[in-house]
Amino acid sequence: MMKDYLTKDRYSNHFNWLVKSQSPYLQQHQTNPVNWLEWSEEAFEKAKQENKPVFLSIGYSTCHWCHVMAHESFEDEQVAKLLNERFVSIKVDREERPDIDSVYMRVCQLLTGQGGWPLSVFLTPDQKPFYAGTYFPKTSRHGMPGFMDVITQLYDKYQKNPEKIADVSDKIIENLKPSVQSDQKQSLGTAHLEKAYKQLSRSFDSKYGGFSGAPKFPTPHNLMFLMRYHIWKQGDADALKMVEKTLNAMADGGIYDQIGFGFARYSTDRKWLVPHFEKMLYDHALLLTAYTEAYQLTGNRRFKEISEQMIEFVKREMTSEQGGFYSAIDADSEGIEGKYYVWDWDEMLTTLGQEDGELYAEAYGITATGNFEGKNVPNLIDTDLDALAEKHHLTRQQLQEKLEQARKKLFQKRSQRIYPHVDDKILTSWNAMMIAALAQAGRVYGDMEYVNMARTAMEFIEDKLIENGRVMVRFRDGEVKNKGFIDDYAYLMRAYLELYETTFNDDFLQKGKKLAKDMLDWFWDPENGGFYFTAHDAEELIVRDKEIYDGAIPSGNSVAAEQLIRISRLTGEVEFEEKAEKMFQTFKDQVEGYETGHTYFLLSVMLLEMPSKEIVIIGEAGEENREKLLRKLQETFHPQYAILATSNPERLSKQASFLKGYQMKNGQTTVYICENFSCHQPTNDIDEVLDQL
Structure with missing residues (x-):
């Protein structure tokens, strides 16, 4: 098919080449008069052969302003004629190709100081950017340049002054390249945790909860950071109050669907009243984690109720027949935002x-x-x-x-009513987030249905989204696409560790440990530390990114750092934790000064600052004392604990070699507790253990 790009402008009169794609977003544009192509070598080859610049449009299927620009410009014959005559036009689904989105979003932020979708970037045929923006109206209004004027002027500049265009694009790429590495002896530490806390405290809205003004996003990882800060500071009341105020205010607001449950992506106002009505899988996964952890800390039954309602919503409206989770539900129905x-x-x-x-x-x-x-x-x-x-x-x-x-x-x-469009592709990274949240909710609330939902979704991923040992990105209508990025590996590892700490099935620990090794093999930078966004054998883009910013979701590096510490403490293999410590040196300069943009990454720094505690429980599953201790451990919040439970320590020692020689004493459930690398004598006295903890 791709070769046809070079000989035919469209698939047919009615369809452009996007008709061949399984992406819901690309399919929305398959009947546009614009001669869209998918991102491919052939698309850029076509631009070279025809000496045309490239118009790159990046979005996703439930993006409101993507719909607006599509209707105003991409469905318009006049605009399409200009684009088709003067540009090679490429469409990218950011959720299927986050690597492309990440690189060119940085370009937009560099050139304009802001980002968002739809992302509109103009490139040379060798993928180098020379102009970028987001939404453009068809004709200029409200001080915004019109899209027709933009494409006309840029084409003229490209044809008349190609040397200037080349110079501009080279300078942009130079600015995208990683800065000189920081002093590798310097690392993130307690001072950065305190700065993050102070920054969050200053931006906290004491009246309505949340941080900053409008628009206001849930940003659950800020709340996760504050809950761990509360533990680290041995009960800092203000940190917990910010969490409780925010979670209660969001649950009261219009951002929460009071009739059908579930959260919209953000509030357009400070009060959480009027939402942008789009619902994302990742928001529900992260918010479920935040509400569950807050319930562990406070015992507030409302947080449990909201958790249960969110799960009911996800099960009813975002779960496929095979058990995987859909990506998003549109804000618009019948062309009107929020009508449903x-x-x-x-x-x-x-x-x-x-x-x-x-x-x-x-x-x-x-x-x-x-x-x-x-x-x-x-x-x-x-x-x-x-x-x-x-x-x-x-x-x-x-x-x-x-x-x-x-x-x-x-x-x-x-x-x-007519239901909004559902983006029904199944993404590994977002599914892994939901699996982790469900596993955690299942153990905290003692509900096996949630654990079974998590296990079913994991079985789906293992069956459909792992090929020849490689994690893949997306499944839809039987098609699997794209080798996984660091996010896919890091979030999937987190899901395995949550499933392990819920079920204590050794297989989940073994699979989590294997993913840690795979991450290091495929993504680790051996020279400077940190994980690249793309694997070593991935398509080469204009720069190879390392993403550390915790935006709508925590970055792959942030999640990976946390999982490396967890797997190190669960298995006793210190080299994993050493890699996380290296990351705290690698990314110090990027985090410093903007700590609140990296709260999930700093959460891992805090994990290292907390006194560690490894708890090994050896006893038969179902035995009263074992279950009593596990129930107590699972219903309380202690992110610094690594908990292993087994009836067969010899078998588990294949994953955690320090367990060799551990055994049940006196034929009863036996507990080993290690703190800060020194172990207490094993005990059968469960009440004594509970007192210690």
Whole structure:
């Protein structure tokens, strides 16, 4: 097919070449009059042969502004004619090719000071960028240049002054290259943890929770950092208060789907009221982890309830028949943002009846005038449920029951609406995040259904997304695509370790350890330390990135560092932890001064600063004392513990050689505790162990 790029501009009159792709995003553009090509050697060869610059457009299928630009420009015959005559146009799904997205997003940030999607980059035929932006309207408005003007002017400059274009692109690439490595003797440490905490404290919104103003993102890894800081500081109350305030405020807000559950990607305002309605798998995975850990720390039953509702949502709306998880649900339906989720006063009253409708409206802030473009986003932001119950002469429980009955009716009514587009590709990295979160939730809440969901999804990944020992990126409609990036390996390793610490099945530990070795083999920089985004045998792009910034999701390097420390402590193989320590030197300069952009990476630094504790439990599965101790360990929050449990220490010693010689004493469950590299005498006294812990 790719060779046809060089001889035919389109697949047919109706379809461009994207018709051959399985990417939901690329398929959305397959009938555009623009002669789109997929990223390939042949596409750039075509640009060379025709002496045309390349227009690179990067997005994803549930991206609202991608839809807007597509409708205004890419579906427009006038724009398409200009692009087809003057450029070779390439479409990339950022979720399938995060390596390409990462490189050219850095270009956009370098040139404009900001980034986002759709990402619009103009390249020479040898992939070198000379101009970048995000969304462009078709014609100029609100001070934004029009897309038609941009492509006309850039084409003219490219043809009239190719030397200038070449000079600009070379300078851009020079600026993308990694800076000189920092002094390798200097490392990240406690001072950087304190700086991150102070920066978070300063930006914390004490009224509505979260950090900074609008738009406001959940950023669960900030909360994970604060919870570990709370432990490290032996109960820092302010750190935990920020977490509790944020989690409660988000659960009250319109960012949380009060009728069908699940979180939108971000709030357009400071109060968490009006969301951008798109729902992402990764947000639910990370938020499930944050709510679960907060429940462990506080025992707040609301955090458990939100966790359970999130899992119900993911199971109902984002899980494939085979058990893998879909990527995202669009904000738009019928071409209108939020249409599926919002309510007008009359429809709500008709659905619930006058009395129940007015009670629900009072609780959830629904009015005749609305809070979003004349419609209503249900929320609890200004609601005191106890006061509302008292006003209506109800107990709190009676009020909750009435509101729950109303919610179910509204959910049934909403289900009759046209559902938003679902991006149903299955991504390894995002699935691994959800597997880890479900495994953790299963052990904390004592619910085997969650563990089974995690195991089923892992079986799907092992069956469909590992080929010849290599982790792959994406599965859709029977097609597997692209060798894995560091994110895929790091998140999958984390999922294996969470499954191990939930089930204590040795196989999960063994697979996690193998992935650690594979990561080091395929991605590690032996000269300067840290993991490259792409494997050593990957397609060569204009630069080879090492990503450390923790943005919407924690970076592959951040997650890898944490897992290396965990596997080191679980197996006793110190060389894994030494690699993490090397990373704290490698990335010191990038983290310093912007600690809050690297909170997940710093979470691993904190893990090394905490006194370590290895707990080995030898006893038969199901035995009362073993289960009593494990239950206590699993329901409390202690990220610095490494826990191993087995009935067969000799077999487990194949993964953790320090267990050789460990055995059950007196025919009873036996516990070995090691702290800061020194071990206590083994004991059968479980109550004594619980007192120590």
